[in-house]
Amino acid sequence: MFSFAFNSFEEAIYMNGHGIYVWIVFSIVISCLAAFFISYKNKIQKIKKKLNESN
Amino acid sequence: MIKKFIHQFASPKTYLFQVNRFYPYIFYISLIIYTFSLIWGLLFTPQDFVQGNSFRIIYLHVPASFLSQSLYVAMAFASITYLVWRVKLAAYLIIAIAPVGAMTTFVALISGSLWGIPTWGTWWQWDARITSTLILFIMYLGLISLHNSFSNYEKADKLLSWLVIVGAVNIPIIKKSVDWWSTLHQSASITLTDKPSIDPSMFYPLIGSIIGFFGLIICLVLISSKHQILIREKTKSWIKDYV
Numbered sequence: 609m610f611s612f613a614f615n616s617f618e619e620a621i622y623m624n625g626h627g628i629y630v631w632i633v634f635s636i637v638i639s640c641l642a643a644f645f646i647s648y649k650n651k652i653q654k655i656k657k658k659l660n661e662s663n
Numbered sequence: 664m665i666k667k668f669i670h671q672f673a674s675p676k677t678y679l680f681q682v683n684r685f686y687p688y689i690f691y692i693s694l695i696i697y698t699f700s701l702i703w704g705l706l707f708t709p710q711d712f713v714q715g716n717s718f719r720i721i722y723l724h725v726p727a728s729f730l731s732q733s734l735y736v737a738m739a740f741a742s743i744t745y746l747v748w749r750v751k752l753a754a755y756l757i758i759a760i761a762p763v764g765a766m767t768t769f770v771a772l773i774s775g776s777l778w779g780i781p782t783w784g785t786w787w788q789w790d791a792r793i794t795s796t797l798i799l800f801i802m803y804l805g806l807i808s809l810h811n812s813f814s815n816y817e818k819a820d821k822l823l824s825w826l827v828i829v830g831a832v833n834i835p836i837i838k839k840s841v842d843w844w845s846t847l848h849q850s851a852s853i854t855l856t857d858k859p860s861i862d863p864s865m866f867y868p869l870i871g872s873i874i875g876f877f878g879l880i881i882c883l884v885l886i887s888s889k890h891q892i893l894i895r896e897k898t899k900s901w902i903k904d905y906v
Contacts, residue, residue, distance in 0.1 A: 610703075610707055611707065612706060612707060613706060613707055613708060613709055613710060614706070620706055623715075623716035623717075623719070624710075624715055624716055625781075626715055626716040626717040626719075626781055627716070629717055629720060629777045629778065629780060629781055630705065630716065630717065630719050630720055632777055633720050633723045633724070633773070633774040633777050633778070634701075634705070634723060636770060636773055636774070637723045637727070637770055637774070640766050640769070640770055641879060641883075644762075644763065644766055644883050645882075645883065645886070648883070648886040648887055648889075648890055649886070651890050652886065652889060652890050652893060655890070655893045655894065655897070656893070656906045659893070659897060659902065659903065659906045660906055663903050663906075
């Protein structure tokens with residue numbers, strides 16, 4: 609169940625021509641998640657700073 | 664006692680403190696599960712006999728599709744809670760969930776389109792499943808825009824709650840579209856009642872990726888709701904003590 613499905617790292621990237629679709633989707637998912645986490649963290653910090661200044 | 668518990672937890676102050684307490688645990692556990700499941704699915708499962716390696720998109724597409732619908736159902740429950748019991752935390756949750764729901768639906772649509780190129784030979788088809796998911800995405804965007812267009816939060820919350828409830832009719836349509844109509848999109852591989860139609864070596868990482876992604880999305884909803892609380896409760900004295 610845990611054996612590497614490819615013969616080499618290059619083959620894992622290429623995936624018989626399907627790698628381009630798989631890795632683009634992977635990049636989009638990770639970028640969206642990261643962008644949302646970073647954006648909310650920044651927004652919260654900004655509000656906290658504003659509230660601290662007004663105190 | 665139950666009513667007291669609900670009211671205590673429904674207080675934005677208690678909610679915020681509980682979020683701060685549990686958030687790191689949920690985040691790190693989900694991140695570990697998601698990373699492990701993606702590595703397992705993308706690199707260690709055997710390739711599919713029919714679809715070849717393009718089937719690996721399942722580990723990214725299915726969790727996003729599942730969450731895009733689940734988040735809308737959560738919004739509908741929050742809307743009912745707000746309209747019936749006037750719990751203001753529920754109103755904060757509706758608008759906190761909407762952008763996260765839009766993002767997961769966007770991911771579901773894009774990943775589905777990219778998966779369609781090698782498997783169906785087309786990136787788009789106006790079939791029932793894909794079209795109803797596109798409608799869900801437009802609904803999320805519409806709800807966010809509508810809420811932002813109001814200066815009176817109370818009016819916006821009320822209108823948004825009603826619209827979310829009306830729009831919930833789209834969820835069973837998305838779910839059942841592959842059974843009701845002849846679609847290019849395949850029918851569900853995993854159901855609660857039947858044995859999964861995919862091999863266990865492909866199924867276990869899929870379950871892991873759904874659980875991991877679900878946890879990360881819960882974390883996004885938690886920080887998004889925290890952001891909403893800080894905006895909406897900024898005049899309250901407890902917020903000043905909190906920051």
